[in-house]
Amino acid sequence: MSAPATAQQDQKDDLLLAAPKVDELAALLVAKDRPPRPSALSASLTFGWRAMLKIKHVPEQLFDVTAFPIMMVLMYAYLFGGALAGSVSEYVQFLLPGVLVMSIVMITMYTGVAINTDISKGVFDRFRTLPMWRPAPMVGYLLGDVIRYLIASVVILAVGLVIGYRPQGGVLGVLAGIALLLVFSFAFSWIWTMFGLLLRSEKSVMGVSMMVIFPLTFLSNVFVDPKTMPGWLQAFVNNSPVSHVASAVRELMAGNWPGADIGWSLGWAAFLLLVFGAATMRLYNRK
Structure with missing residues (x-):
């Protein structure tokens, strides 16, 4: 050898x-000893941090929470301000809280698009094999999106202050209005997590989302007082969840305490979370 x-x-x-x-x-x-199983909170926060890291690596995702809200405020304020209230500064007192609600509600649909994209890439197949709380990936997505909603709220309020919006409720009223809106948006986002799991492509999720969001947001009290609408339309607008949230946020920022609208908003949030959260987890466990 x-x-x-x-x-x-x-x-x-x-x-x-x-x-x-x-x-x-x-x-x-x-x-x-085996490593301890992560708690539900720890696992959810980890997936929330993952969602934030995706924004870090693809900052273009912030377009819908920066440029889009600015465009919405300026476009509607200067288009309708003179016709509906006589001036932009007068109309923006009514408009800005409504546009804030409308913008955040419309942004929620991107949660379903992101989930559908991850599913198509096979990422969720790996998540399902991990020893953790089953809803953690979904809750993590939504927690990450809450940060995006907060960014959009700050941007909209900043633009509103520049063009003349003055919240009579001060800092506490503004914070209370934003907090209520974030709670509702978190619950509302579960609709799109369900569609993200149910539909086959992100284009389908986007199309269905627009069909649901547009009637809810435009047929509401975001732009005008429902008293000027036909009776049959008032019945729909006055009972819309978006109208309840918009009224509550508007009154809170004006320094009032609209107990009925706050109660309706929280009730809608609980209903959406229970119904669509349960449907989402059923689909997630079966797919």
Whole structure:
């Protein structure tokens, strides 16, 4: 046998001698405690951080929470301000809280699009094999999106202040209005998580989302007082969840306490969370 071959054989023998035996490996594994299973909160926050990292690597995703809200405020304020209220500064007092609600509600549909994209890439198949709380990926997505909603709220309020909006409720009224809107938006987003799991492509999710969101947002009290509408339309607008949230946010920022509208908004949020949250998890466990 040649010298190089002998050296290679010696190396193999040394590796075999140095390699741990099966019994030794078993003893090591048994002796060590298994890592604790992550709590529901920890797992959800981890997936929420994952959603934020995706924004970090693809900052273009912030377009819908920055440029889109600015466009909405300026377009509707300057288009309708003079005709409906006589001036932009007068109309923006009524308009801005409504546009804030409308913009955030419309942004929620991107949750379903993101989930559908991850499913098509096979990412969720890996998540399902992990020993963690089952709803964590869904809740994490929504927690990450709450940060996006908060960014959009700050942008809209900043633009509103520049063009003349003055909330009479001060800082506390503004914070209360935003908090209520974030709670409702979190619950409303579960509609799109269901569609993200149910439909086959992100284009389908986007199309269905627009069909639901447009009637809810435009047939509401976001732009005008429902008293000017026909009776049959008033019945729909006055009972729309978007109208209840818009009224509550508008009054809170004006320094009032609209108990009925706050109650309706929280009731709608609970209903959406129970119905569509349960439907989402049923689809997630079965698919």
